[in-house]
Amino acid sequence: MDASAFRKYGSLALIVVLAVLMTALAVQNRQLRQEQALLVSKVEQISKAAHGLPEGAQPEALTTMALDGQAVTLAGPASGRQVLYFFSPACRFCLASVPQIQALDAAGRNNGNRAFEMVGISLPPHETAADYARQHGFAFPVVNDTDDRLRQRYTATMVPMVVVIQDGKVIYRHVGQLKERSVDAITGAFVINAARNQAPAPAG
Numbered sequence: 001m002d003a004s005a006f007r008k009y010g011s012l013a014l015i016v017v018l019a020v021l022m023t024a025l026a027v028q029n030r031q032l033r034q035e036q037a038l039l040v041s042k043v044e045q046i047s048k049a050a051h052g053l054p055e056g057a058q059p060e061a062l063t064t065m066a067l068d069g070q071a072v073t074l075a076g077p078a079s080g081r082q083v084l085y086f087f088s089p090a091c092r093f094c095l096a097s098v099p100q101i102q103a104l105d106a107a108g109r110n111n112g113n114r115a116f117e118m119v120g121i122s123l124p125p126h127e128t129a130a131d132y133a134r135q136h137g138f139a140f141p142v143v144n145d146t147d148d149r150l151r152q153r154y155t156a157t158m159v160p161m162v163v164v165i166q167d168g169k170v171i172y173r174h175v176g177q178l179k180e181r182s183v184d185a186i187t188g189a190f191v192i193n194a195a196r197n198q199a200p201a202p203a204g
Contacts, residue, residue, distance in 0.1 A: 051157050052161050058170070064143050066143050067142050077167060080117065080166070083117070083119070107187050120141070161176075
């Protein structure tokens with residue numbers, strides 16, 4: 001093989017090797033991105049699990065006053081169905097969740113027949129809670145948690161957070177920004193819990 005042919009085939013071989021290396025690097029890079037995304041997702045799940053009361057918890061009943069002067073009792077055996085929405089007027093994820101919160105409240109009203117009671121609980125900054133609720137058309141009672149009792153009782157260390165209560169027991173919890181599917185999951189928690197309670201006990 002003469003020198004020109006050697007250079008020609010040598011260049012082709014080098015191009016092939018470089019192409020193979022680039023393909024391998026691209027595949028490896030994609031795998032690393034997928035592993036990183038999975039790791040981030042797991043960390044987020046673990047982080048969110050640390051916020052709020054777990055399912056099955058039975059917080060003590062507490063009667064407080066809403067911004068409109070209405071007395072509101074949260075949890076307790078006689079609470080029936082309640083959806084507690086913890087938010088902060090300064091939280092951008094709460095702001096992004098407003099359409100879902102409005103849809104959730106509408107679902108609770110169920111054409112005039114109250115399917116569940118919805119209560120908003122405002123965390124700091126407290127001075128803007130009333131304006132925030134009015135600006136976004138919250139038609140449900142909103143409690144301004146100025147004494148920090150509700151945040152501590154429900155471990156509301158991250159907002160937005162939704163706690164679903166039935167007959168005094170926590171049956172569902174959602175932490176983080178709400179999406180369209182979140183409304184279905186929250187309202188569906190009552191159906192799932194009812195089906196669970198009606199399921200026949202396993203034969204002994």
